[in-house]
Amino acid sequence: MTKLERISNAIIEAIESGALREGHRLPSEEELAVQHRVSVGTMQKALARLAHVGLIRREHGRGTFISGHKVAPADVRHLRFLDEQGHPLTSYVHAHGVKRMKRKGPWSDFLEGQAFVRVDRTINIGGKFDLSSEFWLREEDFDKLGGVERQELESNLRELLLHRLALPTLRVDQWIRFAPPTAVAVRALGLDPEKPGFLMELRGYTLRDKPLYYQRVCAGPFSERLVIVRQGPQVDGPP
Known part of the structure; x- marks a missing residue:
């Protein structure tokens, strides 16, 4: 385990245990460096990594604060990552934004609408690696939500649609392949656009088997264990 991984794991474990909570102010970089027995430069890199995935926020003149939203495994229910001992790794979501578009692609082929909304998010897996998630809805369905706060975008989007x-x-139909990353993943994760990685496509259906959402999950090469989970229906209802 590298120094950066060790620091990230320690902070994530503190969040999971409740020792660090949302809004909690971290000690200074110098104090953290002494605490973790690393250089200030190494600590800055570790904090930058955690800030990138949204677990912390760094405010100039004020300090560094816990801001990440831990999500239940159901939010990435089709992907489950395990450590070497077989324990599931906690997932954290950071929303990058919402984009409206009329551009065609596999999302339009499935959803069959004219205008769409794409929610771009990064999912950090246990502080070890990141996934890029692109979640498409028909624009009319997104507008019916009546306004969505950033915190809600960092929660379970399927549950949001349900409630x-x-x-x-x-x-949910799902496919996995080895392919070059999407343009969104290249920007979010800093991937090489020519180097193939992990790509998963999901198509979600709702009542009467109507298309509900299209999602792409992308990542660069990683060595962690991966389990693909097939879920049954979330609730009973007519086909």
């Missing part, structure tokens, strides 16, 4: 619109995810 706001009464649209449960009843079935």
Whole structure:
């Protein structure tokens, strides 16, 4: 385990245990460096990594604060990552933004609309590596949500659709392949656009088997163990 991984794991474990909570102010970089027995430069790199995935926020003149949102495994229910001992790794979500578009692609082929909304997020897996997630909805469905705060974008989007619109995810098709990263993943994760990595496509269906969302999850090469989980229906309802 590298120094950066050791520092990241220590801070993440403190968040998981409740020792560090959202809004908690961290000690200075110098104090943290002494605490973890590393140089200030190494500590700065570790904090930059945690800030990139949204676990912390750094405010000029004020300090560094815990800001990450831990999400339940259900939010990435089709992917489960395990450590070497077989324990599941906690996932953290950082929302980058919402983009409206009329551009065509596999999302439009599936959703069959004219205008779409894409939610771009980064999912950090146990402080070890990052996934880029692109989540598409029809624009009309997104607008029916009535406004979505950033914290909600960093929660379970499927649950949001269920509770706001009464649209449960009843079935999901999924494909995995080895392919070059998407343009969104290249920007979010700093990947080489020519180097193939992990790409997973998901198509979610709701009541009466109507298309609900299209999602792409992308990552560069990684060595962690990966388990693909197939879920049954979330709630009972008519086909």
